[in-house]
Every structure is written in structure tokens, then in C-alpha cells.
Amino acid sequence: SQKIEQNSEALNIQEGKTATLTCNYTNYSPAYLQWYRQDPGRGPVFLLLIRENEKEKRKERLKVTFDTTLKQSLFHITASQPADSATYLCARGSQAGTALIFGKGTTLSVSS
Amino acid sequence: DAGVIQSPRHEVTEMGQEVTLRCKPISGHNSLFWYRQTMMRGLELLIYFNNNVPIDDSGMPEDRFSAKMPNASFSTLKIQPSEPRDSAVYFCASSFSGTGGNQPQHFGDGTRLSIL
Numbered sequence: 001s002q003k004i005e006q007n008s009e010a011l012n013i014q015e016g017k018t019a020t021l022t023c024n025y026t027n028y029s030p031a032y033l034q035w036y037r038q039d040p041g042r043g044p045v046f047l048l049l050i051r052e053n054e055k056e057k058r059k060e061r062l063k064v065t066f067d068t069t070l071k072q073s074l075f076h077i078t079a080s081q082p083a084d085s086a087t088y089l090c091a092r093g094s095q096a097g098t099a100l101i102f103g104k105g106t107t108l109s110v111s112s
Numbered sequence: 113d114a115g116v117i118q119s120p121r122h123e124v125t126e127m128g129q130e131v132t133l134r135c136k137p138i139s140g141h142n143s144l145f146w147y148r149q150t151m152m153r154g155l156e157l158l159i160y161f162n163n164n165v166p167i168d169d170s171g172m173p174e175d176r177f178s179a180k181m182p183n184a185s186f187s188t189l190k191i192q193p194s195e196p197r198d199s200a201v202y203f204c205a206s207s208f209s210g211t212g213g214n215q216p217q218h219f220g221d222g223t224r225l226s227i228l
Contacts, residue, residue, distance in 0.1 A: 043219030093213020
């Protein structure tokens with residue numbers, strides 16, 4: 001089966017530090033990985049998409065990596081702020097079609 | 113632009129009742145997804161449609177669940193009869209059709225369903 005796992009349920013860091021979230025997948029390497037942010041009582045919001053042949057992708061303070069050897073994606077938030085506190089979900093494409101398979105998420109808390 | 117619109121936002125009903133959740137996708141998107149989110153199981157795909165046609169319903173828990181997409185701007189998820197274990201947040205999402213996860217999905221804010 002196509003699994004995707006986010007190792008940490010929760011991560012607590014201090015404002016200004018870099019937050020690093022981990023996502024691991026099993027079996028075949030997906031062509032794409034996506035990262036979403038979810039705030040309480042809201043739906044997930046798309047942040048970044050990275051292709052298999054892209055090692056790294058950046059958007060403002062966000063950076064995502066894709067390591068096909070380790071079967072892992074890392075999601076970094078630099079200079080973290082309390083407003084970054086949320087649950088972050090990673091998702092992989094399914095083997096065929098448009099569907100995504102989501103991890104359970106990591107809840108990030110940034111304290112001031 | 114309007115995002116994905118779901119209704120109702122909250123639904124509380126008694127076991128055995130029929131529940132209908134509604135979704136209006138983003139105009140122009142041709143893929144629509146229904147998810148269920150619980151603390152235990154996370155975000156699970158129930159069913160998705162491409163161009164109004166159901167493609168994969170393997171995530172639908174059992175025959176009590178059904179989904180329809182009569183046109184490009186409307187979809188329903190129905191539970192009949194409802195059971196307490198159906199209590200969860202149900203999300204609808206839409207995207208352009210793609211393959212292998214190359215299209216971002218846009219989510220509504222969900223329906224929080226409580227079955228007593």
C-alpha cells in the first residue's frame with residue numbers, strides 16, 4: 001500500500017528558531033509531494049508542491065526537500081513566528097489518478 | 113474568487129437519521145474529493161470524481177454512504193442511516209484533474225457532524 005507518515009504528532013519551538021517537520025513514505029517513490037497547513041476549525045490550505053526530480057523548493061520562509069534515497073521530505077520554516085502555529089500535513093500522489101494520500105499531520109506550536 | 117463552499121458547517125442529529133452534506137467546488141475545477149477527518153485516522157479520502165464521474169469510491173466505509181455529482185458545480189455526500197461512529201469532520205476539496213499528485217487541492221472549511 002502507499003503509505004505516508006509524519007513522525008511527530010507535535011513540535012514545540014521558540015520564536016525565531018527554524019522548525020523542521022518530517023514526512024516519510026513507503027513503497028514506490030511518488031512523483032510529487034505536497035504540504036498543507038491546517039488551522040483549527042478550517043480546511044487544509046495548500047502551501048508547496050515539490051516534484052521528484054526537484055531536491056529543494058522555497059517560498060518565502062518555507063523550504064521543502066525531497067530525498068528519494070531516504071524516502072523522505074523535510075519541511076522547514078525559518079525565523080518561525082507564533083502565527084506559524086498550526087497543523088502541517090504532507091501528502092503524496094496516488095499511483096494513478098488525481099487523488100492524494102495524506103499523513104496525519106504534525107502540530108507546530110511556536111512560543112514567543 | 114469564491115473558494116469551495118460546504119454546507120452545513122455543523123450538523124447534530126440522532127442515530128438512524130439521514131444526513132446530507134453539500135459541496136460547491138471552485139468554478140473550472142474538474143476534480144472533486146470527499147474526505148473524512150478524525151483524530152484517530154487523520155484525513156481519509158472517501159470518494160473522488162473527475163468530470164462529474166466517480167473514479168474511486170474504495171474509501172467509502174459501507175453501503176450507508178453514497179455520493180453524487182449531478183453537475184460540475186454541486187456534489188452531495190449522504191449517510192443513511194447515520195451511526196455515532198460516523199461523527200467526524202467531513203471535507204470537500206476540488207482541483208484541476210491531474211496525475212500522481214501534481215495538482216494542489218482546495219478545501220472547504222468542512223462540516224462537523226455529530227451523531228448522537
